[in-house]
Amino acid sequence: MSAAAFDLAALHLLRPQWLWALLALPLLAWLWRWRRHRASVWHDTVDAHLLPHLLAQRGDARARWASGLAVLSYAVAVLALAGPSWRQVAQPLWESRAPLVIALDLSSAATAADVPPSRLAQARAKIATLLRERAGGQVALVAYAGDAYTVAPLTEDTANVALFLDALAPDVMPVDGQRADRAIDWSAQLLKRARFDRGDIVLLTAQADEPARDAAARAARQGYRVFALGIGSAAGAPYRRSDGSFGQARLDAGSLRTLASAGDGRYAALAEGDDDLRALGILDPRQDDAAIARGKGTAWQDQGYWLLPPLLLLALFAFRRRAVMLLLPICFVWPGSQASAADLWRRADQVEHARMEQATQAYRRGDFAEAAKLYGDARDADAHYNRGNALAKAGQYPQAIAAYDEALKQQPGMDDAIANKRAVEAAMKRQQSSKSKNDSQSGQSQPSPDGKGDPSQQSGKGKEQQRKPEQAPQQSQQQATQPADAQAQRDADAAQRERMQRALQQQQRNGQQDAQRRAGQANETPQQREQRLANEAWLRRVPDxxxxxxxxxxRIEQERRLTEGQGPQ
Known part of the structure; x- marks a missing residue:
């Protein structure tokens, strides 16, 4: 601790009430003397006027030293508990943000066109507005029809949730229906799994039945408010069910108000803009729930831990006489240590938690390689799952799949790991397809043996025609035919030659890669060829x-629930 770090004028106590404990010193001193006086058996058997002549007084000086050290140790301990502080340190400012689960009705009634162009289109647009305008807090997306399923788990990255909006349609649901009660129960389960004691659930639907109201009441008892956003009109519109029959969809505002009242929430009808969302109060999350960091501030740092080393040194005198020799190594080690004394007492789980926080911060700022490295220090399923996400963001698809496999090995049936693994495999398939397409195009653009002219210019011209987005055709034509001056013409010619050279180099690299791939296929064994064809066939079956x-x-989730007897009743 440097002298510059100590500011005497700023010295104060964070917990001065501990100083009241010093008042106990006289009482403790009296008790110690009384106990010491009663400890000698001679006091009960020998007359008091004979004791000074019979008892040796050699221990009085030692007793005075012991009592003095005890008093000093007590005073130092009380002062450390009082929390002396003389400098401020930066620390995150925390403010509360409630998590939100959006439950969207994806039954066949969502195709009704009573609110043009359709209820589903209006619901998608409203969810996009909610994700864009919401002031922080974690968000999850649930779709429900005959049962409820997680589209996106709780996350602070609303952009990842918005990616699935265009894919939401009734045909992705395994079973048709309008089980809003299942959606509420499933949403509450998501919040509970994430260890949130409070949170919000908003239903985008047109009606609610009695089981849904009971589910809203159950969620409210757990601390989760249930809101309802009515989609549709009272007049309604016809729609086609999944079995081919027709039905009439109408907005039942009364049932949704009852649902919101049972769930300790609010009801609002769909409206233009964000007035309906503001009426529900879900754009500005309430301030008494899960905490997230928002900026930085300063706070006084408790420096009481600096009094622990002298207190420990004083405690050495309470043991054997030669224990004071331990002072020597401590004096050598302590001044040279640069680590904070508070870090020396952290448990292993606290160290791991701090490392996971660092990994999360690295992931949010886009340093995916560092995030994957930090997540790799942990060994639980969630850490492997997060490491797979970081590796996937970094473009390391095989390593990401291996991380997802490790997470599934520790926690079989992990829905998010299964879904992300499929997405990464689909990305690998698209990458391989794009590479194969480039290889085939490169093979077609090879000059023929009897071709005329400069082969580099022929191949460069063909490659330049494929890269149209690099420069607008009108601008290229103007620079080629009607230059503003000679210097502009020279610049255009130089840029053209550079692009042609890059195209030729790219073509040569593609040709070398294609030749290596063909050579590898020619040298592979029948078993390797069969395995390669099987992998390619399997990748073609993966949806992209x-x-x-x-x-x-x-579909997989529904089969699992039916197997475990958790399907809708």
Whole structure:
């Protein structure tokens, strides 16, 4: 601790009430003397006027030293508990943000056109507005029809939730229906799994039945408010059910008001802009729930831990006589240590939690390599799942799949890991397809043996025609035919030659990669060829659009629930 770090004028106590404990010193001193006086058996058997002549007085000086050290140790301990502080440190400012689960009705009634162009289109647009305008807090998206399924788990990255909006349609749901009660129960379960004691659930639907009202009441008893946003009109409109029959969809505002009242929430009808969302109060999360960091501030740092080393040194005198020799190594080690004394007493779980916080911060600022490295220090399923996400963001798809496999090995049936693994595999398939397409195009643009002219210019011209977004055709034509001056013409020619050279180099690299791939296929064994063809066939079966991914994810989840007897009754 440097002298510059100590400000005598700023010295104060964070917990001065501990100084009242010093008043106990006289009482403790009297008790100690009385106990010491009663400790000698001679006091009960020998007359008091004979004791000074019979008892040795050699221990009085030692007793005085012991009592003095005890008093000093007590005073130092009380002062440390009082929390001396003389400098401020930066620390995050915390403010509360309630989590929100959005439950969207994806029954066949969502295709009704009583609010043009359709209820589903209006609901998508409203959710996009909510994600864009909401002032912080974690958000999750749930879709429900005959049962409820997680589209996106609780996250602060609303952009990831918005990615699935265009894929939401009734045909991704395994079973048709309007089980709003299942949606409320599932949303409350998501909040509970994330260890939120409070949170909000908003239902985007047109009606609610009695089981849904009971589910809203259950959620309210758990601390989760239930809101309702009415989608549709009282006049209603016809729609086609999944079995081909027709029905009439109408907005039942009364049932939704009753639902919101049972769930300790509010009801609002769909409106233009964000007035309906502001009426519900979900754009500005309430301030008494889960805490997240918002900026930085300063706070006085408790420096009482600096009094612990001298207190420990004083405690050494309470043991054997030669224990004071331990002062020597402590004096050598302590001044040279640069670590904070508070860090020396952190448990292993606290150290791991701090490392996970650092990984999360690295992920949010886009340093995915550092995030993957920090997540790799932990060994639980959530850490492997987060490491897979970081690796996927960094473009390391095989390593991301391996991380998801490790998470599933520790926690089988982890829905988010299964869904993200499928998405990464689909991305790998698209990447391989794009590479194969580039290889085939590069092969077609190879000059023929009997071709005329400069092959580099022929191939460069063909490559330049494929890269139209790099420069507008009108601008290129103007620079080629009607230059403003000679210098502009020279610049255009130089840029053209540079692009042609880059195109030729790219073509040569693609040709080398294609030749290496073909050579590897020619040298592979029959077993390797069969395995490669099987992998390619399997990759072609993997859906590569969000709608197909959601449909497959919900189907697998439905089969699991039916197997475990958790399906809708």
């Amino acid at each position: 659009d969000p709608g197909s991914l959601l449909r497959e994810k919900f």
